[in-house]
Amino acid sequence: MSRPPLALLIPAVLLALGVLALFLFTFFPGGEPVSPYLARDAAGETGAANLVAGVYLNYRLYDTLFEVLVFAVAVIGVRYYLVGQKEGAAPPIPESPVVRTAADLLFSPLLLIGVYLVLFGHLSPGGGFAGGVVGGSGLLLCAIGLGGEVIARRFHETALERAEWLILAGFLLLLLVPVLFGAAPGTNLLPQGTVGNPVSGGTIVIYNILIGAKVFIGTWVVIYYFTRHRGEV
Amino acid sequence: MTVRTVLLLALPVIAVFALTRARRLTAVIAMGLFSFVIAAVYLLFHAPDVGLTEAAIGAGLVTFIYILSIRKTGRLVILADEAPGLLSRENEGITGLEWEILSGFARELGLDPVVRFLPRPEIGHALRRGEGDIGAGGILAGEETPGLVATPGYLPTALFRISPAGGAGRIRHGFEYFGELADAVRRKAPLAATVDLARFMGLARGDLTGYTVAREEGEHAYAFLVPADQPELHSRLCDYLNRLQESGKLDELVRRYLE
Numbered sequence: 001m002s003r004p005p006l007a008l009l010i011p012a013v014l015l016a017l018g019v020l021a022l023f024l025f026t027f028f029p030g031g032e033p034v035s036p037y038l039a040r041d042a043a044g045e046t047g048a049a050n051l052v053a054g055v056y057l058n059y060r061l062y063d064t065l066f067e068v069l070v071f072a073v074a075v076i077g078v079r080y081y082l083v084g085q086k087e088g089a090a091p092p093i094p095e096s097p098v099v100r101t102a103a104d105l106l107f108s109p110l111l112l113i114g115v116y117l118v119l120f121g122h123l124s125p126g127g128g129f130a131g132g133v134v135g136g137s138g139l140l141l142c143a144i145g146l147g148g149e150v151i152a153r154r155f156h157e158t159a160l161e162r163a164e165w166l167i168l169a170g171f172l173l174l175l176l177v178p179v180l181f182g183a184a185p186g187t188n189l190l191p192q193g194t195v196g197n198p199v200s201g202g203t204i205v206i207y208n209i210l211i212g213a214k215v216f217i218g219t220w221v222v223i224y225y226f227t228r229h230r231g232e233v
Numbered sequence: 234m235t236v237r238t239v240l241l242l243a244l245p246v247i248a249v250f251a252l253t254r255a256r257r258l259t260a261v262i263a264m265g266l267f268s269f270v271i272a273a274v275y276l277l278f279h280a281p282d283v284g285l286t287e288a289a290i291g292a293g294l295v296t297f298i299y300i301l302s303i304r305k306t307g308r309l310v311i312l313a314d315e316a317p318g319l320l321s322r323e324n325e326g327i328t329g330l331e332w333e334i335l336s337g338f339a340r341e342l343g344l345d346p347v348v349r350f351l352p353r354p355e356i357g358h359a360l361r362r363g364e365g366d367i368g369a370g371g372i373l374a375g376e377e378t379p380g381l382v383a384t385p386g387y388l389p390t391a392l393f394r395i396s397p398a399g400g401a402g403r404i405r406h407g408f409e410y411f412g413e414l415a416d417a418v419r420r421k422a423p424l425a426a427t428v429d430l431a432r433f434m435g436l437a438r439g440d441l442t443g444y445t446v447a448r449e450e451g452e453h454a455y456a457f458l459v460p461a462d463q464p465e466l467h468s469r470l471c472d473y474l475n476r477l478q479e480s481g482k483l484d485e486l487v488r489r490y491l492e
Contacts, residue, residue: 125285134289219294
């Protein structure tokens with residue numbers, strides 16, 4: 001009997017383990033289920049009307065921190081590996097006026113929606129990740145319509161890089177500040193406010209703004225580097 | 234049937250549609266549509282946050298990234314000078330025999346044909362620099378230079394020499410675009426040029442009195458130029474031209490555009 005190739009065997013074993021783990025979780029539930037607790041108490045405890053934001057920027061802030069770090073590492077990786085590649089030289093093919101006009105018209109609304117999603121992430125669906133991506137897509141649309149270099153000229157590259165590090169540092173500092181007051185890192189020490197008010201949720205809003213800015217810049221940097229070194233806009 | 238069921242049933246349909254498209258842009262747009270539908274499904278399953286992120290990333294960002302990346306690979310860039318009947322501008326679009334052939338070829342490859350108009354002498358250089366995939370617009374078979382390969386001639390043609398009847402005046406050689414040549418003939422400027430049959434017919438539609446026209450010796454045929462570093466494109470184009478000839482479609486197109 002011939003042995004199955006390793007490339008097939010490994011995914012098969014992993015899949016089997018995954019299914020087994022699912023079964024184990026179903027058969028051995030541990031302690032009180034968490035969802036009724038969240039539905040009952042989360043809004044009051046975190047001050048965020050949007051429970052999702054309450055979970056990932058308060059109870060599970062560590063997960064979010066590492067998500068942001070993963071994103072930052074991805075951006076660094078793109079920068080590091082593409083900067084040595086030669087730049088594409090082909091002249092850009094002029095885009096049709098339809099795309100140009102659409103890019104002009106859509107850019108401001110998209111940016112506005114992005115900002116709204118970031119600022120109201122603790123009240124309604126949205127948050128830093130989604131808002132940042134929406135803003136970044138607006139920028140990308142502009143890059144398709146007007147050419148990447150036109151957009152790139154408006155951003156100072158070193159300033160962008162510095163802003164990225166500052167945001168990351170701000171995130172970590174904000175996480176550590178509660179230690180000075182004798183609380184665990186990441187504790188929300190700001191007043192919760194009235195649930196449902198624009199000013200509520202304490203640090204959640206600040207985290208959302210930081211993440212939104214980070215994702216917005218990161219999206220642009222990744223796409224700009226890819227188009228400059230591997231293709232064209 | 235609830236809305237949820239309809240949307241869930243639509244998902245595999247859209248997915249299969251996207252996977253089976255030959256044209257990349259259609260496939261990318263279909264994938265964006267898939268993301269929108271699945272975002273709506275998330276919304277109906279009471280996960281608006283996930284739905285919003287799916288719409289922003291799947292339908293927005295990823296679609297844009299794909300569009301950016303197929304811009305270079307998803308186009309068949311044709312470099313040509315205008316040649317009436319073969320490849321010329323008409324209102325907003327492009328028309329002619331070669332346009333018909335090449336856009337059919339591009340469709341078969343799943344690419345979007347794009348024409349960049351260049352002065353005829355510059356087409357070869359631009360192709361060699363990798364600025365385009367195919368040179369067209371009255372290229373003659375055997376017009377090969379290092380770095381470029383021509384397809385076999387697909388249509389016999391002839392060359393005509395136009396020169397002033399009296400031989401008087403300062404003779405102008407060399408014309409950047411066909412439009413300039415036509416303009417010079419219209420103004421009755423003293424000029425000397427050798428043109429192919431399609432361009433000659435285009436000029437003869439105006440008034441050629443005052444010029445001596447002589448047919449040049451030799452057998453000539455129209456062809457297309459392909460950069461030598463794209464042998465696969467060359468063989469596929471030759472194959473496509475062969476099939477057009479065998480099916481009789483080429484004759485039909487020639488009748489439509491050149492008679």
